[in-house]
Amino acid sequence: MSKHRIIEYIEKFVKLTDEESLFFISYFKESKIKKRQFIVQPDFTAKYRNYVLKGAFRAYVVADEGQDHTISFAIDDWWITDYNSYIFQQPATMFVVALEDSTILQLDYDKEQELKRSNHKFETVFRVMAERGLAFHQRRIISNLTQTAEERYINFVDRYPQIVQRIPQYALASYLGMTTEFLSRIRNKRVSKKS
Numbered sequence: 001m002s003k004h005r006i007i008e009y010i011e012k013f014v015k016l017t018d019e020e021s022l023f024f025i026s027y028f029k030e031s032k033i034k035k036r037q038f039i040v041q042p043d044f045t046a047k048y049r050n051y052v053l054k055g056a057f058r059a060y061v062v063a064d065e066g067q068d069h070t071i072s073f074a075i076d077d078w079w080i081t082d083y084n085s086y087i088f089q090q091p092a093t094m095f096v097v098a099l100e101d102s103t104i105l106q107l108d109y110d111k112e113q114e115l116k117r118s119n120h121k122f123e124t125v126f127r128v129m130a131e132r133g134l135a136f137h138q139r140r141i142i143s144n145l146t147q148t149a150e151e152r153y154i155n156f157v158d159r160y161p162q163i164v165q166r167i168p169q170y171a172l173a174s175y176l177g178m179t180t181e182f183l184s185r186i187r188n189k190r191v192s193k194k195s
Contacts, residue, residue: 006025006053006105010125013124024122028051028107029105030103031105031106032101037098038096040059040085042091042093045091046081046096047086048086048107049106049107050074050079050104050107051077051106052076052077055104056099056163057099058097058167059072062095070171072175075166082096089109149176149177152177153187154190156172156175
């Protein structure tokens, strides 16, 4: 698995010289993560920002009554961590677990700060990622407030078909704010409409 895939991702935002690319990559460590292994757990500070080379992850919180709520997913070429914990270097409130055997590139918090200081292009990359993440979360909040459960499901399937194929139904239901049974009914209704 080549670390150079991350450079293709970065170059969507900024163009790097070969030297800058090698320098950027040198700050990451590659890790193999087994299915069901946690890379972030509550009460421990999230040490890394994680770029998924191959695999799938789910970030979630568990409410006092024991019900879990999915906050985000990440598959190939996506990033994941408990950002509140990582950015402020305080104890995490989320679990981040592998849904498949996965390979990730991990960037340590202090090393990220060094990278940003070393080159304005790297600062730009992380700023653009933060802006895009903020816009995504705003869209998600608005859809949760203004759309029906069925509309949320249809929009998610249309926008992220590659994720729907790779995540368990309970995790998708939790992300969309519905029970697994309700999600099954929506799926069955859509299948019967198509046939």
